[in-house]
Amino acid sequence: MQKTTVVVIGGGATGVGILRDLCMRGVDAILLEQQDLAYGTSSRYHGLLHSGGRYAVKDAEAGKECIEENTILRKIGRHCVEQTEGFFARTHLDDEAFEGKWVEACAKVGIPTIPISVEEALRLEPNLSPKIKSVYRVPDAAIDGFRMVWQNVASARKYGGRVLTYTTVVGIEHSNNQVVGIKVRNTLTGEVSNIACDFIVSAAGSWAGEIAALAGINVNVQPDRGTLIAFNHRITSRIVNRLRPASDGDIFVPHGSITILGTTSASVNKPDDTVPNAKEVVELLNIGEALFEDIRSYRMLRAFAGTRPLYSADPNATGRGASRGFVTLDHAHDGLKGFVSVVGGKFTTYRLMAEKVTDLVCGYLNVKTPCRTAVENLVEDTSPALMAKARLYFPAYGAELAASRLGSEGLEKVIARIQEKPEKRQLLCECENVTMAEVEEAAADSTSYMISDVRRKTRMGMGTCQGAFCTFRSVGAVDANGLSWGKDTNVLFKEFLQGRWKGIRPILWGNVMREMELTRGIYEGTLNINGAIDNEGI
């Protein structure tokens, strides 16, 4: 039986942040994730490193947490953050009276807002609607969820942290009101086993209620689905927020070569009810038009959805350390020692949440080492020598991308693959510039079990063609290297394309429809990966 001091449940930002913090303080810990890392809300989100402007009026505390963490993450996670800055723009449809309140509230919690003229704003962002009334600059930034999660894990591993993906927590073992272990099921094989531990931290986001229920404890988390649209280009080079009380379809966030618009909000029953629909997409386009008039002519890539973990406190509960943004629930108060849940919050405040939880756990474990996650960078910068070497094998733009995607160690390994077989430098994914060597490297990682896992690590299949060309190649390359996880290649094709389909189905019109005719023509029409074979007729 495996043994550890602390088990962390959930491979989202919060969970990996806790793992890193615990390991940096010298606590032995294992993180368990039911699917792949960042499978949950930490990749199904907007990717806005909030300045806090969105919360300042309604929830000053949350606004303050955001601006503080924003400043920290820009530094420690600089390879995951794109320093775009942001606009708050009031459209002709928005209440003028709110503007003053907002400026005042931001000033109170220390969020700098700089007014600029509409002409200047339009010069900087020419796609913005000329009908906008006023604009402020704020220190928003774009943050890559996958990468942030990965780099936290990479850092935690350096301090001895362990991660088990495709491992679902199915039971909490306790004796004499004290946690003694955790029961897990291998998500892929169904095999059940136990891990002995002294402490369990649930960072399961929207699933937190389900985890607590395993110990018969009630944690009231209501999953709330938000749908987002990814566009195929940078509609704006800055984040653009609508200057009005926070509502649907308010924010455009540019990421690399794409832009994300969101979000909607709908209460759902299940945390993984993340299937977006066409109605939500049309709604978002209707709202988004106020900021970008030509929105309907922009090429969409896909729609996706995540669930917010909305927490409502049990009014009868006592003794809970809560900030308004998030809560840490020490279940010792519910009669079970060694079990803590952390719920609510935002991606932007994941580190702070992790720090608070880790402080609590370390208190119990009598560990005195202070938290250093705010001062130590997640990954070391790639050395100029390594960058120079990378440029020999990647196209110029590709080298930068690969370096920030892979980090130094990964980059080194990918270069070694190319040195061994130079044709492995060819791009399997032309949309996102992903080489064959990189796909192989990601596939060989111990946390990969299918092509979607490779996608999350490399961004392959996330560009315009949404897998039309690279699915075949990546399955082929992975299979040729004996890395296909013992799976039938037709199963691999279907798993990956079905994943892409989920995001395409709600936007199936215009060029997306055209692309789909191509994808189906290739995989179903030509390669017949789905059709039954009539063995008698051959």
Added chain:
Amino acid sequence: MREYDIVVIGGGLAGLMAAAAATKRGKKVTLLSLGSGTLTIGGGIVDVMGYLEGGIPAATPSAGLLQVGAGHPYKKIGRPAIEESIRFFKEICEQEGYSYIGNLDKTQWIPTAAGTLKPTCLVPRTMDTTELKKADKVTVLGFDALKDFYPSLIAKNFKKIPAFAQKEYEVVMIDPKLSEGRDVTALDVARWLDTEEGLASCIEKMRNVIDSGSVVIIPPILGTRPSYAVKEKLEKALGCHFVETASVPPSITGLRLRTMLVRYLKKNGVRIVEQAIVAKSIVEDGKCVAVITEGVDRERTYYAKSFILANGGFYGGGLLAEPGKVIEPIFNLPVEAPTDHELWANYSLFSSEAQPFAKLGLDVDEKMRPLDANGKVLLNNVFVAGRNLRGYDFSFEKSGNGVAIASGYQAAMSV
């Protein structure tokens, strides 16, 4: 004002076949087209009917034709015309020295680059599977740096197909040395084999890895031209049988077929206007008088007695989808589609059901003339052919080029 007998809009397989059939009837034809159509992407393999609803393989293309539902284009066209169209297509190929093999009474199961078999009807001789079926030992040959072909994947998957499981497979690679750090496609390899030096060099390299008498599965690379010269020279030099697989774009088999058909049309006096975008139509009293093209320089008006609308579906540009509706841009013909967009598509991309959206298109009568929702003919002298027709999901049932040929033929015969 010049008036043609027929203006064909669209130079995909449906338009090319319509033009061919029309010239055979002695008509004066102009073909207006933008780009080379789906052929050079999708390929020159002619599927007619592979799978029935529920995903059940049709015993033969013929048997499949008998079982299609009322809304299917094949039902409108009717069996005699389908048979004639296939005969006509094969005649052209024969005449042009690039014959196709197969017929409606036999499903041909051909190897694909995914290591599956797919049911089809007509294929070029480069895809003849006669020797493959007989062979006990099969070689799968790949090319270094060709990222769209993985021979070991094919060999492994064939082992799982009962009819192919008893065979022994050997995987070999050759390095065409074409890459120079660049990505290589099947088109690059095919062009290499088009040249005398390339062919000689390829034979040399192949000789080192394959034995005489072998049956060799390869990507579609046996030259870009509609001729079997490359195949024959290679086979003669090495004493082997080569079988090309159905593969991903760009499609060499489609390129060959298109080149051949365009050559045939030009020989038969069809005027082909490339890069012509038909933007508008002039309609008077239920008849189309002319269509207007948009060019880089200016608009042009093409008058004709009849028009064949063969500008493809969502891929070709003949149909445009918007949330909850479909637009036919040239004549603004009605397309029935669910206004609730959720009903357009299944939750599973691949299943035993056709996709509703793939069946969206123009409704026509037996003569291929467009109909309104009440079944009334909307335009008397406009005939519709190809992917813009309603009622079939070619990917699912394996029928794309078959419908293109049959409907193109029928449209021309109805004029």
